[in-house]
Amino acid sequence: MQVTIIIQKKTGVLDPEAQAIQQALYSLGFDDLQDVTVGKQITVEINTNDQERAKYRASKMCETLLANTVIESYKIETKEPS
């Protein structure tokens, strides 16, 4: 089962990368943008057909390695194999 993990900075945490992107886009003429945020998308193929188990394992991965839960939040989406 394919699991998609989205990791984003929590609101209130300074995100210099997003600021740099917004400024660069602004100077290229995209001057009507608001709220640029940058996150990381990690997709993993987990060897199970149990959706709950896949989600549980993905959240364990986030807690132990992928996300810094002090400043980042994560979201997990599963996709049924087509």
Next chain:
Amino acid sequence: MQVTIIIQKKTGVLDPEAQAIQQALYSLGFDDLQDVTVGKQITVEINTNDQERAKYRASKMCETLLANTVIESYKIETKEPS
């Protein structure tokens, strides 16, 4: 209108970050994983209600700044304001 841009390495392009994540997860006991891919998710609030125009502007942003189209592909999703 909120636009989500997903930028990923094209298939066939070496992705050392994804390999490092897969190996690190493996050594933490997640040994049943396949196909780890890492991408970037950028969300932008574009000041328009026209979905086609928002998509067009987002693709322009990708072409000019956000994505390296030689080795990366991008995907654009729009979300209706709720």
